[in-house]
Every structure is written in C-alpha cells, then in structure tokens.
Amino acid sequence: MNFDHVRAIGEKLRTIRQSRHMSLRELATSAEMSASMLSQIETGKAYPSVRSLYNIAEALEVPVDYFFPDEDNDDSLPVEAGLIAAAELTASEMREVQVGRAGGEMDMELMPNKHLPTLIVHTDARPKIELKGGVIWSRLTAFAEPDTEFLEITYVPGASSDAHMSHHEGREFGFILEGELVLELGFELYTLDCGDSIIFDSMTPHRLSNKSDKQMRALWVVLNRAS
Numbered sequence: 001m002n003f004d005h006v007r008a009i010g011e012k013l014r015t016i017r018q019s020r021h022m023s024l025r026e027l028a029t030s031a032e033m034s035a036s037m038l039s040q041i042e043t044g045k046a047y048p049s050v051r052s053l054y055n056i057a058e059a060l061e062v063p064v065d066y067f068f069p070d071e072d073n074d075d076s077l078p079v080e081a082g083l084i085a086a087a088e089l090t091a092s093e094m095r096e097v098q099v100g101r102a103g104g105e106m107d108m109e110l111m112p113n114k115h116l117p118t119l120i121v122h123t124d125a126r127p128k129i130e131l132k133g134g135v136i137w138s139r140l141t142a143f144a145e146p147d148t149e150f151l152e153i154t155y156v157p158g159a160s161s162d163a164h165m166s167h168h169e170g171r172e173f174g175f176i177l178e179g180e181l182v183l184e185l186g187f188e189l190y191t192l193d194c195g196d197s198i199i200f201d202s203m204t205p206h207r208l209s210n211k212s213d214k215q216m217r218a219l220w221v222v223l224n225r226a227s
Helices: 003-019 024-030 035-042 050-060 091-103
Strands: 083-085 109-111 128-131 135-139 148-155 171-178 180-185 188-193 197-201 206-209 216-223
Touching (some): 003 035, 003 050, 003 128, 024 035, 024 050, 035 050, 148 206, 180 216, 188 197
Parallel strands (some): 083 109
Antiparallel strands (some): 128 135, 135 148, 148 216, 171 197, 171 216, 180 206
C-alpha cells in the first residue's frame, strides 16, 4: 500500500466533504457505502474502489480528477494583458504582430514558449492514484480536461473495479495495451485481449476485472463525465 497516495485521497475527501457541510453518514448514504468505510478512506486507512470513488465524486459534485495529486503550476505563468503566447498564434497572426511591432502600431510582446504550461506528460511524471484491490489510474494529460478523463489504467492479477457493478453518467472507451480485461456489461460478459477496444454507455451497470495471472494495462477514456 502506498500510504502517501491513500493519505492524499483521504485528505482531499475530508476537505471537500467539510466544505459541503456534509456529515460522514450523509455522504456515505449518498455514495452508497458504509460510514465506517468512508471514515477509513478519510483517515488514510483504506483505498476507495473504482466504484466508490465515482460514487463519492458524484455525491460531492466534483470530478473524479479532483482526487489526483495537485497540479504543479510553478513552471507556468499566466498570460497577462498585453502579452501573447507565441505558440497560440497562427503563422499569419505571428506576422501581423511582428509587422505591428516594427511599425509601432501594436503594443504587444511575445511570450517565450518556456512560460507556457507543458503539453507533454512524460511517463515518470504522470499524476497517479492507487485504488482498492490493485488498481492504478495514471492521468495522461498534464491538467484536468473538462468533462473528459484520459487515463492509463493498470489492474494487477485478480484486481477488480469493485465487488459490485457500478454505473454513472458518460461513455467509456477502452483500448487494451497489455494483458486481458474482463468487462461485465449489463447481462453480457466480454473478454478483451491486447489490441482490442470497446466503447459503451457508462449508465449500463458494469465491472472491470483482471482474472488472468498477468498485469493488464489499458488506455481508458471517459467522455461527457458530469462533475
């Protein structure tokens, strides 16, 4: 168990719950879980499952992305009035700015690219959270994207998203990168191997499991996810 991960999730959970003026019992009821389990998550003694995390986020009206480590903005500066980020300009717009500066008609300066937030997320720098039962989510974007989650999900042998099937708003797309994933979707059972992909409505009760003896990794995208 990565105690830093579980403690960080608990601290974020407690902070947002208290800001919503909700008791443990009220949140537990809304998230369809026991108050004792919710308390263990808050105090860093237990991980939430995938299903629990979605239910908690929905009950608190926050995106699941809220539970990832805080974004580090130290390397980026805001684009202030009168400054234009060069990377945001088209070639023609760049020429117009340069001509304007030369002719004294425009009071604009070009920001160096180094001041822009990074667009690339290197493998060892991905924000990660560990969930119950050997599930790891790695966010593939440097910052949270509105209404969409881009993830690499990892399930160790025997891992499952939860003991029960879950459902939530949105649509999910998955592409298996390694290993084998079993998807229970409604009354159907699908086995996806490396290279297989699937898309489905998240409101359909579903559960993800790795029933093999090898690790499973997949690209997972949740679309139109309500916060």
